[in-house]
Amino acid sequence: MSAESTPAIVVDGVVKTYGGVRALKGVDLTIPAGTVEALVGANGAGKSTLIGVLTGRVAATEGTVTIGGVQPKPGEPTASRAAGLVAIYQELTIVPGLSAEDNVFLGMTPSSAGVVRGREIHRRYLELCSRLGVRIDGRQMARRLSVADQQILEIMRALVAEAKIILLDEPTAALSDTERVALVRLVKELRSQGVTMIFVSHNLEEVLDVADHVTVLRDGRVVQQGPVAEWDRTRIVDEMLGEAGGLVKAELAGDVDENGVDTSVTVHERRDDQPLIATGISLPGLLYDIAIDVRPGEIVGLGGLVGSGRTTLLRCLAGLEPKSTGTLRIGGSEVRWPKTPRAALDAGVALIPEDRKNQGLVLGMTAAENIAIARYSKVATAGVMSTAQLKARTAELVTEFGFDPARLGAKAGTLSGGNQQKLLLARWRFLAPKILLADEPTRGVDVGAKEEILKALRRFAADGIGVIIASSELEEVSAVADRIIVLRDGRAVDELIRGTDPVHVDAILAAAFGEGHHDKEATGA
Amino acid sequence: MPETNLADSATVALNRPEQPVEPRSAKKVAAHIFLHFGMVWVLILVIIGAQIIYPGFLDPGNLSQILSQNAPLGIIAVGMTMVMIAGGFDLSVGAIYAATAVLYADMANKLPLPAAVLIALILGLAMGLVNGLLVTKLKVNAFVATLGTSSVFGGGAYIYSQSTPIVVNKEGFEELGLGSFLGVPNATWLFIVVFILGAFILSRTVYGKSLYAIGGNQEAARLAGIRVDRLRIITYTVVGICSAIGGLIIASRVGVGQADLGGTIALDSIAVVVIGGTSLFGGEGAMWRTGIGLLIIACITNVSDSIGLDTNSQAVMKGAIIVFAVALDAYSRRRNG
Numbered sequence: 001m002s003a004e005s006t007p008a009i010v011v012d013g014v015v016k017t018y019g020g021v022r023a024l025k026g027v028d029l030t031i032p033a034g035t036v037e038a039l040v041g042a043n044g045a046g047k048s049t050l051i052g053v054l055t056g057r058v059a060a061t062e063g064t065v066t067i068g069g070v071q072p073k074p075g076e077p078t079a080s081r082a083a084g085l086v087a088i089y090q091e092l093t094i095v096p097g098l099s100a101e102d103n104v105f106l107g108m109t110p111s112s113a114g115v116v117r118g119r120e121i122h123r124r125y126l127e128l129c130s131r132l133g134v135r136i137d138g139r140q141m142a143r144r145l146s147v148a149d150q151q152i153l154e155i156m157r158a159l160v161a162e163a164k165i166i167l168l169d170e171p172t173a174a175l176s177d178t179e180r181v182a183l184v185r186l187v188k189e190l191r192s193q194g195v196t197m198i199f200v201s202h203n204l205e206e207v208l209d210v211a212d213h214v215t216v217l218r219d220g221r222v223v224q225q226g227p228v229a230e231w232d233r234t235r236i237v238d239e240m241l242g243e244a245g246g247l248v249k250a251e252l253a254g255d256v257d258e259n260g261v262d263t264s265v266t267v268h269e270r271r272d273d274q275p276l277i278a279t280g281i282s283l284p285g286l287l288y289d290i291a292i293d294v295r296p297g298e299i300v301g302l303g304g305l306v307g308s309g310r311t312t313l314l315r316c317l318a319g320l321e322p323k324s325t326g327t328l329r330i331g332g333s334e335v336r337w338p339k340t341p342r343a344a345l346d347a348g349v350a351l352i353p354e355d356r357k358n359q360g361l362v363l364g365m366t367a368a369e370n371i372a373i374a375r376y377s378k379v380a381t382a383g384v385m386s387t388a389q390l391k392a393r394t395a396e397l398v399t400e401f402g403f404d405p406a407r408l409g410a411k412a413g414t415l416s417g418g419n420q421q422k423l424l425l426a427r428w429r430f431l432a433p434k435i436l437l438a439d440e441p442t443r444g445v446d447v448g449a450k451e452e453i454l455k456a457l458r459r460f461a462a463d464g465i466g467v468i469i470a471s472s473e474l475e476e477v478s479a480v481a482d483r484i485i486v487l488r489d490g491r492a493v494d495e496l497i498r499g500t501d502p503v504h505v506d507a508i509l510a511a512a513f514g515e516g517h518h519d520k521e522a523t524g525a
Numbered sequence: 526m527p528e529t530n531l532a533d534s535a536t537v538a539l540n541r542p543e544q545p546v547e548p549r550s551a552k553k554v555a556a557h558i559f560l561h562f563g564m565v566w567v568l569i570l571v572i573i574g575a576q577i578i579y580p581g582f583l584d585p586g587n588l589s590q591i592l593s594q595n596a597p598l599g600i601i602a603v604g605m606t607m608v609m610i611a612g613g614f615d616l617s618v619g620a621i622y623a624a625t626a627v628l629y630a631d632m633a634n635k636l637p638l639p640a641a642v643l644i645a646l647i648l649g650l651a652m653g654l655v656n657g658l659l660v661t662k663l664k665v666n667a668f669v670a671t672l673g674t675s676s677v678f679g680g681g682a683y684i685y686s687q688s689t690p691i692v693v694n695k696e697g698f699e700e701l702g703l704g705s706f707l708g709v710p711n712a713t714w715l716f717i718v719v720f721i722l723g724a725f726i727l728s729r730t731v732y733g734k735s736l737y738a739i740g741g742n743q744e745a746a747r748l749a750g751i752r753v754d755r756l757r758i759i760t761y762t763v764v765g766i767c768s769a770i771g772g773l774i775i776a777s778r779v780g781v782g783q784a785d786l787g788g789t790i791a792l793d794s795i796a797v798v799v800i801g802g803t804s805l806f807g808g809e810g811a812m813w814r815t816g817i818g819l820l821i822i823a824c825i826t827n828v829s830d831s832i833g834l835d836t837n838s839q840a841v842m843k844g845a846i847i848v849f850a851v852a853l854d855a856y857s858r859r860r861n862g
Contacts (some may be wrong), residue, residue: 066837112829318748320748339752340747341747341748341749342750342751342752343746345750346750349533351748358742358744358745359744359745359748360745360748361742361745362741362742362745362746362808363739363741363742364741364808365737365738365741365808369734369737369738373735373738373746373749373751374749374750375733375750376731376734376735380730380731383730383731383732384729384730384731385729385730385731385733385734407543427749431750
């Protein structure tokens with residue numbers, strides 16, 4: 001840990017532009033060798049782009065990255081790796097069918113004349129384990145190991161590759177509490193051995209626990225950096241949100257006073273026959289006893305960080321998690337907890353899935369066919385499809401969403417993201433469910449389409465359909481939802497009601513990070 | 526077009542600009558026709574070549590024989606087309622074909638013919654149902670599941686027949702395979718009926734459209750409320766029944782039920798479907814394509830037989846054509862993105 005030696009990483013004036021929009025607006029960052037740098041920022045702050053630039057997956061538009069005194073060729077991951085930076089992502093690259101130790105030496109297997117030196121692998125693996133204070137049976141198949149152990153194997157692999165800097169991207173997001181502790185302990189152990197690390201995490205406690213130095217990104221810039229002693233949770237959250245946190249974008253929601261409280265609110269009464277009442281929603285290990293209800297004309301937003309259970313909750317309601325349990329009342333009558341998507345649809349619950357291309361659309365089929373797919377029999381007589389009916393019905397539906405009926409014959413795969421999403425909206429107009437769940441409805445669509453989609457969701461709600469929306473763009477949730485249920489680690493931890501509570505991004509984030517103004521404690525077991 | 530406006534950073538990477546409706550160049554049109562109707566040209570070439578090599582090829586008698594001879598293969602291929610468009614695969618059709626032929630022959634000796642027909646059809650249905658359940662409910666890979674059941678069904682046929690041909694001495698038994706109606710062989714009639722029915726179901730019905738959706742994107746189809754498992758099970762059941770019809774025809778034609786009748790018919794039926802241009806990965810294809818594929822294979826077989834080409838050379842040729850067809854499929858997919 002010689003302070004006078006060359007810094008591990010120097011980022012100098014890095015700008016990254018995507019089609020005219022600057023994702024990074026001049027980032028400077030120096031990481032001394034042997035320290036742990038924490039990189040924090042809200043979604044869209046530019047963290048992912050910066051990680052991409054560091055690891056060489058993204059070529060910077062301007063500026064340079066120097067790793068260990070050399071400048072790897074931009075845009076070439078292998079060059080960054082060769083310079084000594086190894087990144088470990090949430091999606092692990094463990095080969096499940098190989099043993100733990102073989103995974104650690106993958107790609108660097110000691111061998112003589114092509115024959116693997118198994119004994120050497122085992123010896124070096126044990127050395128590594130004792131150096132790190134790790135106890136994982138090296139002969140165990142990787143698939144039998146926990147996610148945390150697999151992650152540790154990745155870190156060991158990085159060490160075998162003689163990484164000088166290890167970048168950990170959300171390393172604990174997928175881990176249980178005890179696994180988290182083990183991983184944090186390993187990071188600390190590595191730090192004490194002088195390994196330089198970049199630690200990217202939403203979990204601020206961890207950040208404060210392991211980092212030497214914290215850098216906060218916001219809106220493509222470094223807004224604040226300093227030694228860990230200068231930070232606490234509240235300050236990090238404040239810096240992450242900046243002034244923008246207080247300004248709610250409420251074009252869609254109506255008037256907002258200076259405290260962020262909506263003044264033009266309709267009060268939604270709780271009634272027995274309201275569109276949806278679901279209680280006790282649980283999924284082992286993921287969701288714990290969540291209750292959610294949607295009142296007539298209301299849009300409910302789900303807030304929370306990545307991994308908090310937003311998507312899982314919607315999947316449970318849509319019948320995509322057969323192992324989930326709960327009780328469900330729709331429009332005042334009890335229905336069986338759905339175990340298949342078809343059962344959910346028959347009960348009146350429809351989902352706009354998160355992954356439009358893989359879960360939403362049949363890309364090789366036409367736009368019209370993708371709309372009618374929800375119930376082809378509605379455009380058929382005695383099982384025989386009517387092309388005329390298909391055209392007429394779908395043309396009538398899509399105009400509402402600003403989709404040109406002339407494009408109904410185009411294959412869904414050739415349409416833009418916004419138009420694809422409009423097909424899914426039209427699909428559920430076609431089927432007319434009682435509940436519409438929308439998971440990331442505006443992901444990857446342009447601004448104009450985004451507005452049209454949110455307005456369409458409003459119209460669904462106005463027509464008496466219960467709408468629940470989950471989005472990682474919290475501004476969007478806060479703009480469109482009448483009420484926000486904030487999830488943290490699979491539990492509903494807060495409820496923000498427009499009209500009585502400030503419904504904006506920092507309120508959601510504060511609750512999501514565990515600093516909510518209500519901060520009801522977890523209700524379930 | 527509003528989509529060309531790339532105002533938002535997040536859209537840049539994710540939005541593919543929509544393909545403008547531009548006037549196509551002649552070259553592009555030619556490429557389109559070649560890729561989409563390529564096998565029609567191949568069929569025309571095959572017919573011209575066949576006539577040159579074997580001058581009797583276009584005789585009405587020969588043409589009629591081509592169809593009736595290949596009726597069992599064609600009927601099985603109709604069912605196979607539905608299985609494959611839904612993203613499935615069935616290697617056991619040859620075994621079902623042989624097993625139903627054996628059972629039909631045996632039953633024909635013991636029961637009235639209609640009862641024997643019914644029993645054989647039910648056997649085909651049941652075997653297809655087993656395949657469908659294995660593939661959907663137990664989630665066994667279709668290739669492995671039907672490879673396994675092929676061995677089970679085929680082996681069962683040998684055990685049942687004690688590895689000896691079951692000779693049928695019943696009046697009218699040969700009618701299905703050798704008789705004719707209005708001058709057209711009964712087997713050809715059966716093929717035509719099954720083919721048209723299959724084409725209609727696939728192109729015009731809710732069921733057919735749903736099969737395309739399942740083959741195109743099974744998860745999206747499921748989320749849209751299509752009962753994916755049920756519909757896929759039906760495809761395997763249908764190909765089972767088609768195989769049984771094929772089995773009835775062949776048993777009737779040769780007058781015996783024999784466990785080794787299956788031969789290469791499973792692979793041939795898959796070849797017919799694929800050569801026509803129906804995708805191996807599901808979601809794309811059509812019944813008329815299977816018709817083209819069948820005619821290509823049938824014409825080549827017919828000419829090879831007439832000029833006395835040995836079966837080994839025929840196998841080499843057939844294999845080469847299959848590889849060519851699949852390569853063309855892969856190429857056109859790449860081109861169309």
